[in-house]
Amino acid sequence: MGDPVIETEEHQALRDAVAALGKRYGREYFTQVVAEGKHTDELWAEAAKLGYLGVNLPEEYGGGGGGITELSIVLEELGAAGCPLLMLVVSPAICGTVIARFGTEEQKRQWLPGLADGSRKMAFGITEPDAGSNSHRITTTARRDQESGGWILNGRKVFVSGVDIAEATLIVGRTEAVSDKGVKTGKLKPCLFIVPRDTPGFSRNPISMELAAPEKQFELVLDDVRLPADALVGDEDAGLLQLFAGLNPERVMTAAFALGMARYALERAVEYARDRQVWKVPVGAHQAIAHPLAQCHIDIELARLMMHKAAHLYDIGDDMGAGEAANMAKYAAGEAAVKTVDQAVHTLGGNGLTTEYGLASMITAARVARIAPVSREMILNFVSHQSLGLPKSY
Numbered sequence: 001m002g003d004p005v006i007e008t009e010e011h012q013a014l015r016d017a018v019a020a021l022g023k024r025y026g027r028e029y030f031t032q033v034v035a036e037g038k039h040t041d042e043l044w045a046e047a048a049k050l051g052y053l054g055v056n057l058p059e060e061y062g063g064g065g066g067g068i069t070e071l072s073i074v075l076e077e078l079g080a081a082g083c084p085l086l087m088l089v090v091s092p093a094i095c096g097t098v099i100a101r102f103g104t105e106e107q108k109r110q111w112l113p114g115l116a117d118g119s120r121k122m123a124f125g126i127t128e129p130d131a132g133s134n135s136h137r138i139t140t141t142a143r144r145d146q147e148s149g150g151w152i153l154n155g156r157k158v159f160v161s162g163v164d165i166a167e168a169t170l171i172v173g174r175t176e177a178v179s180d181k182g183v184k185t186g187k188l189k190p191c192l193f194i195v196p197r198d199t200p201g202f203s204r205n206p207i208s209m210e211l212a213a214p215e216k217q218f219e220l221v222l223d224d225v226r227l228p229a230d231a232l233v234g235d236e237d238a239g240l241l242q243l244f245a246g247l248n249p250e251r252v253m254t255a256a257f258a259l260g261m262a263r264y265a266l267e268r269a270v271e272y273a274r275d276r277q278v279w280k281v282p283v284g285a286h287q288a289i290a291h292p293l294a295q296c297h298i299d300i301e302l303a304r305l306m307m308h309k310a311a312h313l314y315d316i317g318d319d320m321g322a323g324e325a326a327n328m329a330k331y332a333a334g335e336a337a338v339k340t341v342d343q344a345v346h347t348l349g350g351n352g353l354t355t356e357y358g359l360a361s362m363i364t365a366a367r368v369a370r371i372a373p374v375s376r377e378m379i380l381n382f383v384s385h386q387s388l389g390l391p392k393s394y
């Protein structure tokens with residue numbers, strides 16, 4: 001086991017190899033794909049072929065046998081090259097992890113090889129319009145279909161990414177809890193269901209977003225969606241545990257997404273500040289420009305350290321420890337990305353807002369990491385309550 005702080009040679013080699021792949025595509029490729037309303041299919045396919053997309057999944061199902069540490073390296077380096085792949089957060093990190101840890105043998109054989117080699121993608125839907133940050137309030141409900149022994153799902157989801165390019169969506173629903181005596185308690189417990197894209201009753205409407213990204217967000221309607229019994233992933237009674245098994249990797253990967261973007265923006269700003277001269281020296285010689293960029297570099301490095309810690313704790317099976325670290329890493333990375341992109345835009349003056357330099361469109365993209373998958377305030381709430389033991393306001 002390598003030192004969690006200082007990277008192993010294998011991790012460094014993976015980082016260098018992914019960075020080289022990212023550089024061959026670069027920001028121009030990504031911008032072009034977005035402008036044409038397409039997806040990053042070529043990069044996705046090549047990264048898959050090189051084994052990067054399934055690096056965290058078990059070897060016996062076609063993955064690389066690594067963990068979230070390795071997958072976060074892949075996402076961070078592609079982002080630092082200007083090509084962040086949002087579906088890496090969802091498909092192999094959340095869905096792949098949940099299926100690998102809690103799926104039946106049949107589900108693993110059906111899904112993991114495709115998620116690992118990139119030929120199949122899975123989206124993840126938890127957010128609901130009326131629940132928002134309060135996921136205890138989600139009302140998408142699954143009830144047993146007495147005739148078939150399967151499930152019937154009803155509900156609505158919102159902001160779910162990549163549903164159009166994913167063969168299925170892992171939907172967080174709730175089933176009615178039953179007491180030891182077999183009586184329905186009226187309480188609902190979370191459960192995870194694989195819903196294939198074309199299942200009757202499962203419809204999607206794209207949400208128009210101010211984001212320059214190839215992945216789209218969707219509102220989903222589940223209207224009497226009938227699923228077979230084996231659509232349920234894992235144990236009906238251990239839903240929360242299974243959910244957290246997917247949410248911690250999601251936070252680590254969002255940190256990687258944010259930090260890749262922040263590194264890309266910082267590099268562009270530094271290049272510009274070194275060259276651009278309007279007085280006797282380059283603008284980067286003025287401390288008003290240099291110091292904020294130095295602060296951004298420090299913030300990025302601190303967030304990366306926490307991300308490594310979170311990934312390491314998760315990979316060694318410390319779900320509790322990983323929970324706190326993953327939240328803190330996501331918080332620090334989101335804040336570093338928002339600050340760095342803003343500072344990078346400012347460093348370029350008017351050019352910061354031009355299409356040619358491509359930084360302004362990253363302002364909204366960076367804000368995503370502050371809002372999703374869990375907002376800055378909800379992480380501060382988590383740390384206040386769980387880490388510091390302070391009382392709740394809600």
Ligand SMILES: Cc1cc2nc3c(=O)[nH]c(=O)nc-3n(C[C@H](O)[C@H](O)[C@H](O)COP(=O)(O)OP(=O)(O)OC[C@H]3O[C@@H](n4cnc5c(N)ncnc54)[C@H](O)[C@@H]3O)c2cc1C
Binds near residue numbers: 371377
């Ligand atoms: C680009 C993008 C992609 C997304 N992809 C997915 C996806 O693939 N799957 C999915 O399920 N979801 C996805 N989401 C949804 C995302 O996870 C939610 O937007 C996020 O959890 C916040 O929920 P909300 O938008 O309902 O905000 P709300 O919960 O309505 O919050 C609004 C504001 O109030 C604050 N707030 C709320 N409660 C409290 C409190 N108790 N204390 C202090 N402040 C509070 C919040 O921090 C926020 O600033 C995505 C969102 C975006 C923007």
